[in-house]
Amino acid sequence: MTHDELRDLLPLKALDRLDPDEERALSEHLASPCPECEAELASFRDALGAYAMAAAQDDSLRARRIWRMVESRLDADRIGGGMPPERGRRSAARVRILIGAAAALIVSLGFSLISLRRGVESARNTASFEVAALRARIDSLERGLEDTAQRVSELKTRLSLTSTLTMAAFSPDTRIVRLAGLTPAPRASATLAFSPGNRTAFMQVAGLPPAPANKVYEAWWIGRRSGPIRAGLFEASPEGISKVALTMPPEGEEIVASAVTLEPAGGTDKPTGSMYLKGTM
Numbered sequence: 080m081t082h083d084e085l086r087d088l089l090p091l092k093a094l095d096r097l098d099p100d101e102e103r104a105l106s107e108h109l110a111s112p113c114p115e116c117e118a119e120l121a122s123f124r125d126a127l128g129a130y131a132m133a134a135a136q137d138d139s140l141r142a143r144r145i146w147r148m149v150e151s152r153l154d155a156d157r158i159g160g161g162m163p164p165e166r167g168r169r170s171a172a173r174v175r176i177l178i179g180a181a182a183a184l185i186v187s188l189g190f191s192l193i194s195l196r197r198g199v200e201s202a203r204n205t206a207s208f209e210v211a212a213l214r215a216r217i218d219s220l221e222r223g224l225e226d227t228a229q230r231v232s233e234l235k236t237r238l239s240l241t242s243t244l245t246m247a248a249f250s251p252d253t254r255i256v257r258l259a260g261l262t263p264a265p266r267a268s269a270t271l272a273f274s275p276g277n278r279t280a281f282m283q284v285a286g287l288p289p290a291p292a293n294k295v296y297e298a299w300w301i302g303r304r305s306g307p308i309r310a311g312l313f314e315a316s317p318e319g320i321s322k323v324a325l326t327m328p329p330e331g332e333e334i335v336a337s338a339v340t341l342e343p344a345g346g347t348d349k350p351t352g353s354m355y356l357k358g359t360m
Contacts, residue, residue, distance in 0.1 A: 080104050080108075082108075082113075082116075085104060085105050085108045085113075085116065086115075086116055086119060088101050088104075088105050089105075089116060089119050089120045089123055090123050092105055092120055092123075093120060093123035093124045251276070252274055252275055252276045253272055253273070253274045254272070254273055254274075254275075254334075254360065255270065255271070255272050256270075256271040256272075256273075256334075256336070256337045256358045256359070256360060257269070257270055257271075257358050258270070258271065258337060258338070258339065258356040258357055258358035259356065259357065259358060260286060260355065260356060261354055261355055261356065261357060262353075263341070263353050263354075263355050264286060264287055264288060264355045264356070266286045267284070267285065267286035267287045267355060267356055268284075268285055268286055268356070269282055269283060269284040269285070269339065269356050269358070270282070270283050271298075271325070271337050271358070273325070273327065273334075275327070275330075278327050279324075279327070280310070280324070280325040280326070280327055281322070281323070281324055281325065282298055282310075282311075282322075282323045282325055282337075283320065283321070283322050283323075284296075284313070284315070284320070284321040284322075284323065284339070284356070285319055285320045285321075286319065287315040287321065287339075287355060287356075288315060289314075289315050289317070290314060290315060290341060291341075293343065293344045294341055294342065294343065294344060294352075295312050295313070295314065295341075295342060295343070295344050295345070295346060296312065296313050296314065296315060296339055296340070296341060296342075296355070297309065297310075297311070297312050297339070297340055297341075297342045297346045297347070297350070298310040298311045298312075298313070298323060298325055298337065298338075298339050299337060299338045299339070299340065299350060300328040300332075300334050300337060301334065301335055301336035301337060301338060302328060302329075302332040302333060302334055302335070303332070303333040303334075303335050304332060304333070305329070305332055306349075307338070307349055307350050308328050308329070308332070309326070309346065309348065310325040310326055310328070310337070311323050311324070311325040311326060312342075312345075312346045334360065335359060335360055336357065336358060336359040336360065337357070337358055338350070338354055338356060338357040338358075339354070339355050339356035339357075340352045340353060340354050340355065341353050341355060
């Protein structure tokens with residue numbers, strides 16, 4: 080085959096569409112070597128690679144520009160290569176058909192790649208939304224569990240106080256102290272029941288205002304020998320009634336009265352604040 084005939088095969092070589100005899104003849108020619116044909120082959124491969132990249136990136140304007148460049152190169156080779164017109168037209172037509180088929184495949188693959196990318200992005204967005212929804216649901220369930228645990232704790236406290244009240248109020252040796260409101264809370268009142276035998280004591284308070292910041296109410300036993308003895312700390316309930324389980328006074332101490340004062344947070348060993356309630360046996 081002549082140099083021009085071998086050069087005419089370069090576009091087919093770039094597309095890997097040579098038959099065995101053509102492939103062998105062109106390979107031997109390129110190995111001879113032939114810098115002109117090697118450069119020509121590299122040019123075709125670069126153009127097709129650029130076309131494939133443009134198609135994959137959905138850059139139709141760039142893809143058409145590259146395609147026109149390939150066509151103009153084919154026309155230039157046919158006209159300037161000195162080959163017979165009819166043979167040149169057949170060769171160029173064959174090359175165009177093959178390149179068109181390859182281009183259609185490249186475009187199809189490009190659109191498939193774009194579709195796949197969009198599908199992956201959509202799946203990622205959907206997964207992110209579902210994960211966010213699951214996290215929100217988990218947070219809601221955790222808050223529900225916390226609220227339920229708090230309610231259970233409150234019910235346990237009420238049950239414990241009710242049990243303490245029952246033991247204190249219905250024991251044979253139960254003693255009752257009624258406390259009246261003093262100047263800071265004249266409408267307040269309280270009832271204290273304690274059983275020395277069962278070692279239980281309980282106070283129910285009504286009408287006390289909420290304690291100021293960093294303050295707490297403290298209940299006291301008033302012993303004949305020891306004077307004020309700490310009995311317990313409590314907050315005034317927003318509902319108006321507070322139930323308080325108290326510690327028992329020391330054994331052997333005679334209790335003659337009880338009182339409630341307002342003290343610093345944490346309480347004190349002896350009364351220091353204003354007295355809100357007081358009652359004697």
